[in-house]
Amino acid sequence: MQYSSLGEMFKTVCEKFPEKTGMMYKSGEMYHSISFKELKSKAHNFAAGLKSIGVEKGDRVLLLSENRVEWALADYAILSIGACTVPIYPTLLPSHIEFIINNSEGKVLILSREHQLQKIKEIQGKLKHLKKIILMEGEGGDDLLSWQQIAETGEKLLQKEPELIEESLQGIKRDNLASIIYTSGTTGLPKGVMLTHGNFLSNVEGSRQVISVDENDTFLSFLPLSHVFERMAGHYLALHAGATIAYAESIDTVADNLKEVRPTIMTSVPRFFDKVYAKVLDSLEESSSLKRKIFFWAIELGKKVNLYKHNGYAINGLLKIKHNLADKLVYSKLKENVGGKIRLFVSGGAPLSREIGEFFNSAGLVLLEGYGLTESSPVIAVNLVDKIKFGSVGPPIPNVEVKIAEDGEILTRGPHVMQGYYKDEEATKDAIDSEKWLHTGDIGYLDKDGFLFITDRKKNIIVTSGGKNVAPQPIENLLITSPYVEQAVVIGDKRKYCSALLVPNMEKVKSYAQNNQISFADEDELLKNEKIQALFRSEIDRVSVDLASYETLKEFRLIKEPFTLESGELTPSLKIKRNVVEKRYADIIESMYLRLRLKRFFIAWKRFFRKSICDPRFILSIFRNITPTKWGQI
Known part of the structure; x- marks a missing residue:
């Protein structure tokens, strides 16, 4: 069946499998189930509640939350009344959140918990278009509505107007805007990507033709739903098939949640x-x-x-x-x-x-x-x-x-x-x-x-000073297959040779040191140790056997502190911001290339000196090529 909208898809699937478990969440020590029938009721109540506070077709509604059932319900509620979901990564800093809220001109913001609310309080005076804030957990207060309030208001409204959501759904077409997703971007400000109901639905339909998924499957969802990959695959595609979606407690508990949920499919x-x-x-x-x-x-x-x-x-x-x-x-x-x-x-x-x-x-x-x-x-x-x-x-x-x-x-x-x-x-x-x-x-x-x-x-392609094109990402992927390398950035644009900044797996490096009787006072001393430097050189050589000569790494430096989201070196989707890293470690990068230049200078000088001593004709050739004018310049 080809759906006209994501809201229609949600309603149809919920009605097709009313008693089947649609979603699972962990509370306390146990996972709890919610049927598709309950999901539809909760989402439609919330949708009607949004309409009651003035949300109309085309309005942008912002969603700032970790993965949870309420995230999914809020999304389907927003979509079912023709509004547009604007997801925000829960890890973003207040300044980034401010940009997204203002740029999208969002009227309503739905938050998960107090931690996210504190971020909003820091920037609330700068939010130009925001009219309402809804909190998933806890009670409402001054200028703050609770999830429960909105849901109860919506439920009462639907008792008076039972066709309210159905009428809204009939007015939504595939080419209507469903979401604005702000790309994290490795450079510059994020851009708002406008995706329609048809964009998502065509992708779900195409993916299901090549990946077998049905109502007997269970997905474990732990990637951020604010990321388009999890949104489509672990959210829309799973629901399209009538599969069950179980939400991991957090990224740190995935190993335990895998054993508890026993999923059949997982995206990561x-x-x-x-x-x-x-x-x-x-x-x-x-x-x-x-x-x-x-x-x-x-x-x-x-x-x-x-x-x-x-x-x-x-x-x-x-x-x-x-x-x-x-x-x-x-x-x-x-x-x-x-x-x-x-x-x-x-x-x-x-x-x-x-x-x-x-x-x-x-x-x-x-x-x-x-x-x-x-x-x-x-x-x-x-x-x-x-x-x-x-x-x-x-x-x-x-x-x-x-x-x-x-x-x-x-x-x-x-x-x-x-x-x-x-x-x-x-x-x-x-x-x-x-x-x-x-x-x-x-x-x-x-x-x-x-x-x-x-x-x-x-834009990542490195062009060396010799004109060779080097793709850094495949080399970085090889480097991080080493158990001793946590993160890697290849350097070399407009330079004669390629080099790398490596973030070591300190736990592994310390274990290696203990097994090889390498003593050290602290981590800095350990990373400078000749045997540890030799270990990383051998790891680089091991993974570089199939690289072209101009792709091989002539130098490297170990960076003790990992690249993080908080330090601004990673995007919310954990991609390395190369320009930030290169700027932050400019002195270290320059020291690598200075070392290379000095090394090559001394090699050249030794060759020159050896040849000049051994071959008098070489010295004579130099004198012959120096004209009187050149003597004057000397």
């Missing part, structure tokens, strides 16, 4: 999979030699099975027997660590390391990498369960066109492409050309099978 960013991988390797270090051998045998066998499967060959005979044994000894235990029922992981939001992708899929945990951006609602391409190409983000999904421009930029066109940037026509014209192609800003290529490969961000 690569950092989650990196951490799972690192944890598996940690546990292997403490295992016996026999267990390690069995583990790596099973992983290598899994790679062989995947090669057969993805190329259309049957798995039978001795290979099938071995694979069943590997499942019993290794794969099943790994699966238990992520709940026991998981059948599909989907990674998006940032590039996934090929090594991580191969590991998960070889271990019997299907991990599909996809690609998209906020401006494309977001999914453009995703790998297929029965056809995965590691290092690729898969073929474009149905309804989505992709082509590669002459300069290698990935362009996309279709019903998934945004309306434009809110109140920014110039930026919209830069992003969407006259033929309706969205310029993604990413560099990549399509292979002969139509699978899309991403090289890097166009």
Whole structure:
């Protein structure tokens, strides 16, 4: 069925599965369930309550909250009356929140708790258009409405006007604005991406044609719903299928919540999979030699099975027997660590390391990498369960066109492409050309099978002083596969060579020091230790074997303090702001290149000196080439 709006989708699915569990949340020590019937009632009551305080079709309603049932209910309530949801990352600072509220001209702000309310109090005098604030937790007060107040008012209104929501839904079309999502941006101020009901619905419809999801599935939601990836995949797509959505308590409790909820599908960013991988390797270090051998045998066998499967060959005979044994000894235990029922992981939001992708899929945990951006609602391409190409983000999904421009930029066109940037026509014209192609800003290529490969961000491409183009992100992805490297930034634009700033995993480095009898007074002394420096050099060399000579890192520096959101070095979606990092560590970067220049100067001088001593003809050639004029200049 093709829906006219997200509100219609919500209503229809709730009525199709009234008694089934639609959402789950944890309170105390237990997870509690809410049926689809209850969800519809709660969302529609809240929607009517919003109408009672003056929210009309087209109005912007801001949503500042952590992931929770009320976030989802508020979103569907807003959409069901034709208003526009403007999500705000709960981790944003007051100054950033102020910009979004004022730029969007939001009339109503829905907050989760007191912590978020304190941020608003800091900037309340600067908010030009805001008229009402609603608090999910607690009671209302001066200029503050409670969730309960709005819901109760709405319930009474619906008793008088039972067709109120239905009438609103009939007036909403696919091309109506559903949301303005402010891109976190690695440079400059965020831009408001305008996405319609049709943008989201076309993306849900296309994704469901290539990813099997139904009402028997359970999703665990922990990525911020303010991020377009979780919004589409873990919110709209899950509901479209009639699946159950369980909300993790927080990012820190995901490991426990996986075992409690036992989901079948989970979407996440690569950092989650990196951490799972690192944890598996940690546990292997403490295992016996026999267990390690069995583990790596099973992983290598899994790679062989995947090669057969993805190329259309049957798995039978001795290979099938071995694979069943590997499942019993290794794969099943790994699966238990992520709940026991998981059948599909989907990674998006940032590039996934090929090594991580191969590991998960070889271990019997299907991990599909996809690609998209906020401006494309977001999914453009995703790998297929029965056809995965590691290092690729898969073929474009149905309804989505992709082509590669002459300069290698990935362009996309279709019903998934945004309306434009809110109140920014110039930026919209830069992003969407006259033929309706969205310029993604990413560099990549399509292979002969139509699978899309991403090289890097166009604006991130390093051009060395020798004219070589270097994509830093694939190199950084290789670096963070080292257990000793937490974060990495490759430097080299307009310079002769590439170098890197590395944030070490201090826990791992200290463990290495203890195992190798390296004494140290503090962390600073430890990181300067020659053996630790040699460790990182060897890790860089290990992951660089397949790099071109101009991509290799000639120098590196260890940065003890991690890049964080609070320090301004990360975006809310945890992407590194390169310009901020390069500016903040400019002195350290310059010291690397000074060291390189001095090193090369002394090498050149030694060669010159050696040659001049050994070969008198070399000295004579210098004198012959110096004219009287040049002697005068000397």
